[in-house]
Amino acid sequence: MRPGCFGLAMGVKKGFEVRKMYTNKRKSDGKVRSCRYVCANEGHRKKDKRDHLTKCPRAETRTDCQVRMGLIMDREKETYKVADLILEHNHMLQLPQTSHLMVSQRKISELQGFEIETADDAGIGPKAAHELACVQVGGSSDLSYTLRDHKNYLRAKRQREMAYGQAGSMLMYFQDKIAENPSFQYALQMDIEEQIANIFWVDAKMLTDYAYFGDVVSFDTTFGTNKESRPFGVFVGFN
Structure with missing residues (x-):
């Protein structure tokens, strides 16, 4: 069974x-x-201990x-x-x-995974890519995975890349910058799976510039549509 x-x-x-x-x-x-x-x-599920102010109860x-x-x-x-x-x-x-x-x-085959990654690399959003996959097989009922599975597949792929490549290199770079100048600062925010969710950093020159010319700060997220699907916010100051 x-x-x-x-x-x-x-x-x-x-x-x-x-x-x-x-x-x-x-x-x-x-x-x-x-x-x-x-x-x-x-049976019955155990009581949800997550913070219901930030997480919807299951x-x-x-x-x-x-x-x-x-x-x-x-x-x-x-x-x-x-x-x-x-x-x-x-x-x-x-x-x-x-x-x-x-x-x-619900399962994603090796070929389907390749198509999902190819669509993502081409800048096609998960919803549009999933709808295309549904059309190709004759409807959503004939597709072996859902839109949520599609998004989870991409999220897992990015987390693996962050864990073994980009994240490790970035953290090493941050440590080197701190060794050069202790005024360099960075902060990480982890999700419930202890994976990096958000990153913030600022170097010594940025701190000095803001101390002198911190009249206006613009938060620009123009780069939020990159292939990683992670918003990249740039703090820009104007004097």
């Missing part, structure tokens, strides 16, 4: 998401002795559904048999028209 399995109900294919509740393995060889799969709507999607299947290994034959099974859901199941929205059914 794998996530996103489908059952037959009233002659119509309906589906539901599956989660692995637990797995017990043998210490000797690491083989699974027993495990249990449950409906993704099993919608409650669990309904304490009791559907589950427990498997146990036959020690002699080393085959698995069903030891526990409940099939009655307490919520609506996914229809074929909406099954592509299930997490287990």
Whole structure:
């Protein structure tokens, strides 16, 4: 049984998401002795501890559904048999028209990833690129990923680049500038995944110029449409 399995109900294919509740393995060889799969709507989500003033609370999607299947290994034959099974859901199941929205059914292939990156490099926004991909396959219901998946793919790609390339080089540059002149300052703002979200820096000359000519400051974000999709704000002073 794998996530996103489908059952037959009233002659119509309906589906539901599956989660692995637990797995017990043998210490000797690491083989699974027993495990249990449950409906993704099993139980209730733990209380959201995030700051609701800055983060929207997550919608409650669990309904304490009791559907589950427990498997146990036959020690002699080393085959698995069903030891526990409940099939009655307490919520609506996914229809074929909406099954592509299930997490287990949404995936971006290597070719699709290449097309997403190519469109991004060409300056095509995620929404337009996703709409084009939908047209190419005959509609959104035939595409294996959603617009959110498209955006998440680009975000993950940029985070990897920042983690291993640009961010490391930039931080090293900042440290070198501080070594040259302690008046150089920079600040980083991290997101909930401890990834760099925003960066601010100012060198000694900027501080001195502002002390003398800080009558007006313009904040220019003209460069907000670069291929990284990250706003670049320039503070410009006028005396």
